[in-house]
Amino acid sequence: MSTNDPNKVWPTGLTLSEAEEVHSYLIDGTRVFGVIALIAHILVAVSTPWLG
Amino acid sequence: MAPILRRAIFYKQEWSGAMVDIKAFSIRKITAFGLTYLPFADAATEAVPLSRLLRLSLFQVTVGMALVLMIGTLNRVMIVELGVPAALVGGMLALPLVFAPFRALIGFRSDNFKSALGLRRLPFIFKGTILQFGGFAIMPFALLVLSGFGKAAQAPHWIGQVAAALSFLLVGAGIHTVQTVGLALATDLVEEKDQPKVVGLMYVSLLFGMIVSALAYGALLEHYTPLRLIQVIQGSAVTTVVLNFYAMWKQEARNRVRGNAKRGPEEKFGQAWAKLSERPGIIRLLAVIALGTAGFGMADVLMEPFGGQVLSMTVAQTTRLTIYLAFGNLLGFALASRVLSRGALPLNVAIYGAMIGVPALSFFVVSAHMLSVLVLTLATLAAGFGSGLFGHGTLTATMRSAPREQIGLSLGAWGAVQATAAGVGFALGGVMRDVVLARMAVGGSPAEAYIPVFMLEVGLLVLALLLAFPLFGRTVAPPDEPKTAQDGFVEGNAS
Numbered sequence: 001m002s003t004n005d006p007n008k009v010w011p012t013g014l015t016l017s018e019a020e021e022v023h024s025y026l027i028d029g030t031r032v033f034g035v036i037a038l039i040a041h042i043l044v045a046v047s048t049p050w051l052g
Numbered sequence: 053m054a055p056i057l058r059r060a061i062f063y064k065q066e067w068s069g070a071m072v073d074i075k076a077f078s079i080r081k082i083t084a085f086g087l088t089y090l091p092f093a094d095a096a097t098e099a100v101p102l103s104r105l106l107r108l109s110l111f112q113v114t115v116g117m118a119l120v121l122m123i124g125t126l127n128r129v130m131i132v133e134l135g136v137p138a139a140l141v142g143g144m145l146a147l148p149l150v151f152a153p154f155r156a157l158i159g160f161r162s163d164n165f166k167s168a169l170g171l172r173r174l175p176f177i178f179k180g181t182i183l184q185f186g187g188f189a190i191m192p193f194a195l196l197v198l199s200g201f202g203k204a205a206q207a208p209h210w211i212g213q214v215a216a217a218l219s220f221l222l223v224g225a226g227i228h229t230v231q232t233v234g235l236a237l238a239t240d241l242v243e244e245k246d247q248p249k250v251v252g253l254m255y256v257s258l259l260f261g262m263i264v265s266a267l268a269y270g271a272l273l274e275h276y277t278p279l280r281l282i283q284v285i286q287g288s289a290v291t292t293v294v295l296n297f298y299a300m301w302k303q304e305a306r307n308r309v310r311g312n313a314k315r316g317p318e319e320k321f322g323q324a325w326a327k328l329s330e331r332p333g334i335i336r337l338l339a340v341i342a343l344g345t346a347g348f349g350m351a352d353v354l355m356e357p358f359g360g361q362v363l364s365m366t367v368a369q370t371t372r373l374t375i376y377l378a379f380g381n382l383l384g385f386a387l388a389s390r391v392l393s394r395g396a397l398p399l400n401v402a403i404y405g406a407m408i409g410v411p412a413l414s415f416f417v418v419s420a421h422m423l424s425v426l427v428l429t430l431a432t433l434a435a436g437f438g439s440g441l442f443g444h445g446t447l448t449a450t451m452r453s454a455p456r457e458q459i460g461l462s463l464g465a466w467g468a469v470q471a472t473a474a475g476v477g478f479a480l481g482g483v484m485r486d487v488v489l490a491r492m493a494v495g496g497s498p499a500e501a502y503i504p505v506f507m508l509e510v511g512l513l514v515l516a517l518l519l520a521f522p523l524f525g526r527t528v529a530p531p532d533e534p535k536t537a538q539d540g541f542v543e544g545n546a547s
Contacts, residue, residue: 015168018169018311021169032182032186033186036186037189043190044193046207047193047202047204
C-alpha cells in the first residue's frame with residue numbers, strides 16, 4: 001500500500017485531482033440546490049406572500 | 053536471570069512489532085473507512101451479481117414514476133383541479149419531448165467524459181438526478197402559481213408559465229440523462245451474453261415503477277387539496293433522489309488508467325456519429341424502432357377510449373385493459389430475455405414481436421365489428437406481448453450494435469428515437485381521438501372513426517417489418533472486437 005505517496009490525500013487514498021473532482025460534484029449539487037430553493041421561495045412568495 | 057531477561061527482550065520485540073502492526077492496521081482501516089463513504093466501486097469485480105443489477109435498475113423506477121406523474125396524474129390535475137387551459141397543459145407536457153434528441157449528445161458526452169477518477173457514467177446520473185429533483189421541487193409551486201392560487205392571481209401570468217415550463221423541462225432533461233446514461237452503465241457492467249437479462253430487468257423495472265406509482269398517485273390524490281399536491285410532488289422528488297442514489301451507489305468502478313490516459317485530439321459529436329452510423333444496419337434499425345414504437349404507442353393511448361366509446365365498457369373494465377396490456381408486456385419481456393440468453397438473435401425477436409403486433413392491432417378493428425369485449429381483451433394481451441418482444445429485441449440489438457467505447461452514443465440514439473416516436477405516437481393518438489370526438493358530435497359512428505387510426509398503426513408496423521426484414525437472421529454491425537465487461541477487466545466468453 002502506497003500510503004506515503006505524496007500525491008495521495010488522507011484519509012481516502014485518492015490523488016489530489018481525484019479528490020478535487022469528487023469535491024466539484026458536491027459544489028455543483030450545492031449550487032443547483034441553492035438556485036432551486038431560491039426559485040421555490042420566490043414562487044411560494046408570489047402565491048402566499050409572507051412578511052406582509 | 054538470563055531466561056527472564058531473554059523473555060523480556062522477546063516481549064519487547066513482540067510489542068514493538070505489534071506497534072508497527074497497529075499503525076499499518078489503523079491506516080488501512082481509515083483508508084477503507086474513507087472508501088466506504090465514496091460512491092464509486094474501488095475495482096471492477098469479475099461478475100456483477102443479479103442483486104446489484106436489480107439495485108441499478110431502480111433508476112428506471114424513478115423514470116417510470118416521473119412519466120406517470122407528468123403524463124397521467126398532472127395531466128388530469130392541471131385540467132380538472134387547477135383549471136389550467138387544456139392547450140397550455142398539452143404544451144407543457146410536450147416540453148420534455150424537446151430534449152429527447154439530445155439523448156444522443158448526452159450519451160456521446162458520457163462516452164468521452166474527462167474525469168480524473170476515470171468515471172464516465174456516475175457524474176451524469178448524479179447530475180440527471182439533481183435535475184429531476186430540482187424540477188419536482190419547484191413544480192407544485194409553479195403549478196399553483198400557474199393556476200392563480202392565492203395571491204398569484206394578481207401576479208403577472210408569465211411567472212407561472214415560465215416556472216411551470218422550467219420545472220417540466222428540468223424533470224424531462226433529468227429523465228433523459230438518467231435513463232440514457234443508466235442504460236449505458238448497465239451495458240458496461242455485464243458481458244454480452246447477459247445483456248438480454250439486463251434489458252429485461254430494465255423494462256420490468258420501468259413497468260413496475262409506472263404501475264406502482266400510478267396506483268399510489270391515484271390513491272394519494274383522491275381528495276385533492278393544494279397542500280396534498282405539494283406533498284405528493286415533493287415526495288416524488290425525495291423518492292427520486294433516494295432511489296437513484298441507492299441505485300448508482302458503488303456501481304461504476306473508478307479507473308486510474310482511463311483517468312490518467314493521455315488524450316488525443318478531442319472527437320467531435322459529428323465524427324463519432326459518422327463512425328457509428330456507417331456501421332451496417334444502424335440507421336435501418338433506428339428507423340424500425342421509430343416506426344414500431346410509434347405504432348405500438350398509439351395503440352396504448354387509444355385502447356381505453358376505444359373500449360369505452362365503441363364497446364361501451366365501464367371505467368373499471370377499461371382500466372383492466374391497461375393491466376392486460378402490462379401483463380402482455382411482462383410476458384414479452386420474460387420470453388425475450390429467455391430466448392435471447394440462449395442465443396436467439398435480438399432482431400429476430402423484434403421482428404416476431406412486430407409480426408404478432410400486426411394481427412393483434414387488426415383484431416382491434418374486428419372487435420369493433422363484433423362488439424366483443426373478449427376479442428378486444430385478447431387483442432390487447434397480444435399487442436402487449438408483441439410490443440414487449442419488439443422493445444426488448446430492438447434495445448438488445450442496439451446494445452450489441454456499438455463498440456464498447458460508443459455504447460453511450462448508441463443508447464442515446466436509441467433513446468432519442470424511441471422517446472420521440474413514443475411521444476409523437478402519444479400526441480398523434482390524442483389528436484386523432486379529439487378528431488373522433490368531433491366526428492361523434494356531428495353524428496358519425498365512433499367505430500368508423502377509430503378504424504382508420506388502427507389501420508394507420510397496422511400500417512406503421514408493416515412498414516417497420518418491411519424495413520426490418522433484410523436484417524432477419526443477422527446481427528446489426530457485428531462487433532469487431534470481443535466485448536467483455538468493464539473494458540476488458542474480465543476475459544469474457546462472449547461469442
